[in-house]
Amino acid sequence: xxxxELLRAxxxxxxHRVSLMPGRPGLPDMVFAARSATVVGGRVLGARYRSAxxxxxxxxxxxxxxxxxxxxxxxxxxxxxxxxxxxxxxxGPRLLAAMGPLTETAAHVEAQAFLGLPVVALELAxxxxxxxxxxxxxxxxRTAAYYPGAFTPGALRRLTRVFPERxxxxxxxxxxxxxxxxxxxxxxxxxxRTPGFAALLSGRGFRPIELDLSEFAAHGAGARSCVLELRAxx
Numbered sequence: 001x002x003x004x005e006l007l008r009a010x011x012x013x014x015x016h017r018v019s020l021m022p023g024r025p026g027l028p029d030m031v032f033a034a035r036s037a038t039v040v041g042g043r044v045l046g047a048r049y050r051s052a053x054x055x056x057x058x059x060x061x062x063x064x065x066x067x068x069x070x071x072x073x074x075x076x077x078x079x080x081x082x083x084x085x086x087x088x089x090x091x092g093p094r095l096l097a098a099m100g101p102l103t104e105t106a107a108h109v110e111a112q113a114f115l116g117l118p119v120v121a122l123e124l125a126x127x128x129x130x131x132x133x134x135x136x137x138x139x140x141x142r143t144a145a146y147y148p149g150a151f152t153p154g155a156l157r158r159l160t161r162v163f164p165e166r167x168x169x170x171x172x173x174x175x176x177x178x179x180x181x182x183x184x185x186x187x188x189x190x191x192x193r194t195p196g197f198a199a200l201l202s203g204r205g206f207r208p209i210e211l212d213l214s215e216f217a218a219h220g221a222g223a224r225s226c227v228l229e230l231r232a233x234x
Contacts, residue, residue, distance in 0.1 A: 003215050004031070007189070007223060010209060014187050019230070021066050027059045032221055033228040034085040034133070036063040040095070040115040040231050043074040045088070050081035050102050076114050080107035085228060086133040090117065091162065092141030098132035099155075100124035120162055122155040128175065133224060137179040139188070139206065143167070145181075145197070147174035167204060173197040180222025189223045191216075 011018050023030045030036065036059060038045045044067045046060040057077075064075050082088055087098040088111055095117040097108045101124075108119045122132060126149055129135040135150035136159075145167040148156060159166065169178060178194030188201050192210035201208045213222055 003211070003213055004226065006211055007213065007226060010189055010211060011182070011227070014184065014189075014209075016184065019070075021063070021228075024062050027062060030059060030062070032086075032219075032225045034225050035083045036060065037067075037084045037228060038088045038090065038095075038111070038115065039067075039072075039229065040090050040117060042072060042232050043115055044072050044076070045084075045111055045114050046075070046077045047084040048078045048081045048107075049083060050104070074114075076110075078107065078110055080104040080110050082107040082111070083131065086131040086225065089132055089136065089138055090115075090229075090231065091120075091138045091144070093117065094162065095119050096132060096136070096138070096162070097121050098124060100132070101127070101130050103132075120158055122158060123152040124150055124155075125152045126150045133180060134177065134220075135174060135179060137181050137183065137188075137224075139167075139183045140165075140185055143204075145169055145179060145200070147171060147179065150174065165204075167200050169194075169197050169200065177217050177220065177222040180224045182223045182227050191222050193217065 008018055036047050046064050067075055082103045087103045089096040097119045099121050112119045129150040135147050137145040143165040144163040147169050173194040173196055176193045178197045181188050181190040186207055188206050188208045190208055191213040198208040
């Protein structure tokens with residue numbers, strides 16, 4: 001709880017508005033808010049878990065109900081599997097979509113139709129990185145940080161076209177969930193166990209803010225996994 005409170009306080013201190021989604025009994029993964037949905041233009045695409053946890057769809061229903069209570073009219077409980085922003089990452093005018101063990105390819109079509117963004121499919125090649133969000137951090141419309149070894153050659157070529165400015169991170173930093181960050185275009189809220197990546201960010205003009213998130217890293221997550229960005233309609 002202490003690490004979660006520190007993350008929340010840090011985002012508020014940076015000037016961001018933070019809404020809280022209360023946990024519910026029997027839904028243990030709600031702390032990883034990014035895993036529950038993707039929000040673009042005020043439209044909420046819920047997650048559908050490919051794994052067999054019995055709480056999975058109960059969690060999606062709870063999250064979509066929370067959005068309904070707050071006036072988000074366009075909501076969808078999907079048919080095809082993906083895990084929210086861990087697999088579907090908005091990047092400016094496009095949606096980066098994982099091709100991996102936890103994401104069905106048909107989810108790309110469903111997401112594109114509902115969110116109204118063209119999909120860029122990125123195939124994951126390393127089983128240690130089953131989620132796109134573990135291998136890639138979107139730092140802006142033109143800039144991303146990524147671990148090249150997590151992707152197929154075709155995916156790397158597509159990343160080159162999408163992001164003219166790229167930061168390659170070391171395998172050790174990627175395995176320490178260093179790419180699971182929250183970036184507002186200038187500040188990068190991240191764990192404190194990837195100093196090499198933090199130095200690369202500083203060298204590119206970003207301001208890394210390193211927090212102790214070791215309890216979340218022990219469960220395969222970092223700052224971004226705990227935060228779901230609510231992109232309002234324009």
